[in-house]
Amino acid sequence: MILLCSNNTDRDSETLMPTLIEFKNISKSFPGVQALDDVSISVERNTIHALVGENGAGKTTFIKICGGLEAKDSGDIFYKEKEVFVRNAHDAKKLGISIVHQHFPQCLKMTVAQNIFMPEYSETTLRLMNWKTINRKADVLLQNFGVDLAPEMPLKNLTIAQRQVVEICKAIAMDVDLIIMDEPTSALPLRELHSFFDIIKRLKESGMTIIYVSHKLDEIFSVADVITVLRDGKEVATVPKKDTTPSEIATIMVGRRIEEFERNTEAGKTAARAKTLLKVDGLKKGQILNNVSLDVKVGEIVGLAGLQGSGCSELLKAIFGFEQFEAGSIVLNGRKLEIGSSRAGIEAGIAYVPTDRHREGLNLIMSVGENIALAEFMKLSRMGILWKKNIESIGLKYIERLGIKTQSVWESVNYLSGGNQQKVVIGKWLATEPLLLLLDDPTRGVDVGAKAEIHKIVQSIVVEGRACIMTSSEFPELLSFCDRIVTMYKGSITGNFAAKEVTEDTIMHYITGAGETSVRG
Numbered sequence: 083m084i085l086l087c088s089n090n091t092d093r094d095s096e097t098l099m100p101t102l103i104e105f106k107n108i109s110k111s112f113p114g115v116q117a118l119d120d121v122s123i124s125v126e127r128n129t130i131h132a133l134v135g136e137n138g139a140g141k142t143t144f145i146k147i148c149g150g151l152e153a154k155d156s157g158d159i160f161y162k163e164k165e166v167f168v169r170n171a172h173d174a175k176k177l178g179i180s181i182v183h184q185h186f187p188q189c190l191k192m193t194v195a196q197n198i199f200m201p202e203y204s205e206t207t208l209r210l211m212n213w214k215t216i217n218r219k220a221d222v223l224l225q226n227f228g229v230d231l232a233p234e235m236p237l238k239n240l241t242i243a244q245r246q247v248v249e250i251c252k253a254i255a256m257d258v259d260l261i262i263m264d265e266p267t268s269a270l271p272l273r274e275l276h277s278f279f280d281i282i283k284r285l286k287e288s289g290m291t292i293i294y295v296s297h298k299l300d301e302i303f304s305v306a307d308v309i310t311v312l313r314d315g316k317e318v319a320t321v322p323k324k325d326t327t328p329s330e331i332a333t334i335m336v337g338r339r340i341e342e343f344e345r346n347t348e349a350g351k352t353a354a355r356a357k358t359l360l361k362v363d364g365l366k367k368g369q370i371l372n373n374v375s376l377d378v379k380v381g382e383i384v385g386l387a388g389l390q391g392s393g394c395s396e397l398l399k400a401i402f403g404f405e406q407f408e409a410g411s412i413v414l415n416g417r418k419l420e421i422g423s424s425r426a427g428i429e430a431g432i433a434y435v436p437t438d439r440h441r442e443g444l445n446l447i448m449s450v451g452e453n454i455a456l457a458e459f460m461k462l463s464r465m466g467i468l469w470k471k472n473i474e475s476i477g478l479k480y481i482e483r484l485g486i487k488t489q490s491v492w493e494s495v496n497y498l499s500g501g502n503q504q505k506v507v508i509g510k511w512l513a514t515e516p517l518l519l520l521l522d523d524p525t526r527g528v529d530v531g532a533k534a535e536i537h538k539i540v541q542s543i544v545v546e547g548r549a550c551i552m553t554s555s556e557f558p559e560l561l562s563f564c565d566r567i568v569t570m571y572k573g574s575i576t577g578n579f580a581a582k583e584v585t586e587d588t589i590m591h592y593i594t595g596a597g598e599t600s601v602r603g
Contacts, residue, residue: 108157135312137499180253195220195233336531365410385564403427433511451477451491480509501532521552
C-alpha cells in the first residue's frame with residue numbers, strides 16, 4: 083500500500099466531497115482550430131477516469147489545461163469545490179496535480195533517486211543533499227510499488243517500464259491528489275503491461291485519483307471506472323465502464339461503426355497466391371538475426387509477432403537496407419538484391435514505415451507536402467532543388483487519397499494529430515510506388531478510427547499486386563488483419579501460422595520460447 087502521510091489528513095477531512103476536480107464549459111481555440119468547445123467533465127475522487135477520443139479530438143489540449151501547460155479561453159475549473167486558476171505547471175503542482183507525459187523527460191545519466199526528486203531541488207542543491215536520506219525516501223516510494231530498484235542505479239540501466247515507475251514516483255513525491263497519465267503504455271513492452279496495471283490499481287487503492295488517457299480500449303476497460311469520450315473538441319459521452327462495451331465506445335469516438343472499415347479477410351485468404359514476391363533466405367547478424375528465412379506471396383499481409391528484442395524490427399530494417407547482415411540473401415520479384423542502404427531499398431521497390439514516426443519517419447519542422455515528397459526527392463527535384471509545384475502536386479494527391487486532415491499542403495506536420503502524422507509517413511512511402519511495404523507497428527499511438535483507415539489503405543495496396551509485412555504490439559490487430567502470423571524469439575523464427583488458425587495464447591507461447599519451431603500454412 084502506498085502511504086502519502088502528508089496528504090492523508092486532508093483526504094480524511096474531505097471524504098464527504100465526492101468530486102475532486104470539475105471542468106465547466108471549457109473552450110480553447112488555436113488559429114484555424116477549435117480544440118475544445120464548451121467541455122464539461124466532473125472527476126470523482128479515488129477513481130480512474132479514462133479520457134478517450136480520436137487523434138485531434140482535444141484530449142491533449144484538455145490535459146494541458148488541467149496541468150497548467152495551456153491557458154483556457156473560457157470556462158471554469160473547480161478543485162476540491164473551490165474555483166482555481168491553473169496558469170502554469172507550478173500552480174498545478176501547488177494544487178496537487180501532476181502529469182505523467184507520454185514522452186517523459188528524464189536524465190538517463192542520473193540515478194533513480196535523483197530523477198525522482200529533481201523537480202523539488204535544483205541540480206546544484208542536489209549535490210549538497212544528504213544522499214542517504216534521499217535514497218531512503220526514494221526506496222520507500224519504490225517499495226510501495228513492489229518494485230525492486232536500487233535508488234542509486236543509473237536510469238540508463240532501467241527498462242522502459244521501470245523508468246515509467248520512476249516517473250510516477252516523481253509525481254507521488256510531490257504529494258499529489260490527481261495524476262494525469264497521457265498514453266502511459268505507449269512505449270511499454272507487452273511483457274511489462276500487467277505489472278504496470280498493478281501499479282495503477284495500487285495508486286487507486288492508496289486514495290489517488292487518476293485521469294487516464296489512452297487509445298487502447300482493451301486497457302481502458304481493464305483499469306477505468308468511468309469513461310469520457312471527446313469528439314471534435316466536444317464531450318459527447320461520460321459513462322461508467324460497467325454500463326458500456328468497447329464496441330459502443332469505439333462507435334461513439336468516431337461517430338460511425340468501425341466495422342465498415344474492417345478488412346474482408348476471408349475474401350483475401352481464399353484467393354490463390356501462387357507467386358512469391360519476397361524470399362528471405364538464411365539472414366544472419368550476430369545474435370540479432372539467426373538464420374532467418376521467410377517467404378511472402380503477392381497480395382499477402384504477413385504479421386510478425388515478437389517481444390522486444392525478438393528481432394522483428396531488425397528483420398524489417400535488414401530487408402529495407404537499414405541493417406547490414408553477415409550472411410543470407412533477399413530476392414524480390416525474382417531478382418536477388420544487393421541492399422546496402424535505404425536508398426538501394428527504395429530503388430528496389432521496398433518501403434519502410436518505422437515505429438517511431440517522430441524520430442525516424444518525419445521531419446517535424448517541414449510541411450505535410452514536403453514530408454510526403456522526401457522519399458521521392460531524386461525524382462521530383464531538378465538540379466538538387468525540390469520545386470514548390472512538385473511538392474504541392476504530390477502532397478495534394480496523397481492528402482486526398484489517404485484522407486489526411488490538414489489545413490493545407492504547407493501546414494507544418496508538427497501541428498497534425500498522431501493519426502494524421504502516421505498517414506503522412508505512409509503517404510511518403512506510397513509515393514515511391516513500392517512492391518513491398520514494411521510496417522513496424524504502424525498503428526501504435528493512433529485511435530481506433532485512424533487505425534481502421536490505415537488498415538483500409540494497406541489493403542488497397544496489396545490487392546494491386548503488392549505485399550506487406552507488419553509488426554504490431556497488439557495481437558488482436560495481427561489476428562484480424564493479417565493472412566499469416568510469423569513468430570520470432572531471440573532472432574529466430576519459431577512459428578508460421580495461418581491467422582485464422584491461431585490464437586493469442588498460441589502466439590504468446592511461441593514468442594516466449596516455450597514452443598517448438600512450427601510451420602503451418
